[in-house]
Amino acid sequence: MLGNGRLEALCFDGTKRLCHIRGKLRKKVWINQSDIILIGLRDYQDAKADVILKYTPDEARNLKSYGELPESAKINDVEFGDEQDDNITFDDFEAEDDEIDDI
Numbered sequence: 109m110l111g112n113g114r115l116e117a118l119c120f121d122g123t124k125r126l127c128h129i130r131g132k133l134r135k136k137v138w139i140n141q142s143d144i145i146l147i148g149l150r151d152y153q154d155a156k157a158d159v160i161l162k163y164t165p166d167e168a169r170n171l172k173s174y175g176e177l178p179e180s181a182k183i184n185d186v187e188f189g190d191e192q193d194d195n196i197t198f199d200d201f202e203a204e205d206d207e208i209d210d211i
Contacts (some may be wrong), residue, residue: 115139117147117157120178125149129159144168144183158167 109115113129127147129139139145139162146161163171168183 109139109141111139115159116170117145117159119147119157120181123154125155125157127157127159133159142182144177144181 110126113134115127115129117125117127119125125147127145133139139159143199144167145159145164146163147157149157165183168177168181171177172179172181172183
């Protein structure tokens with residue numbers, strides 16, 4: 109993000125382009141780093157483009173499976189598996205009201 113509704117996008121053709129977020133998306137759709145976005149190239153300026161759409165992770169996965177995105181595209185997959193520990197315990201915690209009174 110560069111501010112003032114602009115961002116720098118690294119396109120799949122290897123070119124960095126200065127992109128302008130159109131008014132329909134501004135303050136309604138928040139674009140973060142590593143998001144997959146659709147940009148419209150300008151005929152008269154190759155280094156500049158306009159952001160048209162932000163893809164959700166599900167849409168990006170579908171595009172990748174259809175072959176529309178290159179295999180090198182990394183999509184933020186949040187996986188919840190066996191690595192999470194749902195049983196969290198706090199060993200050294202004793203709630204005493206005296207400690208609050210000492211402050």
